[in-house]
Amino acid sequence: MAVVCPECDNPIAVDTDEVEAGETLQCEECGVDLEVVSVDPIELSPVDESGYDDEDAPRMSEDEDE
Numbered sequence: 001m002a003v004v005c006p007e008c009d010n011p012i013a014v015d016t017d018e019v020e021a022g023e024t025l026q027c028e029e030c031g032v033d034l035e036v037v038s039v040d041p042i043e044l045s046p047v048d049e050s051g052y053d054d055e056d057a058p059r060m061s062e063d064e065d066e
Contacts, residue, residue, distance in 0.1 A: 003042050007032045014042055 010029035033047040
């Protein structure tokens, strides 16, 4: 199945039987990293350069909360 890169509108061939939600693909035309958000229907979203929001802030353990 072909989907369109959200950054450059280039068609990207994606085998829906081989890809899983959460995987990262790269657009061959513009080089942007794309995360598979959904597989039915297939939906791609650009990966933020700084990474995922939930990984940015370090978590405090119970001993460090005060």
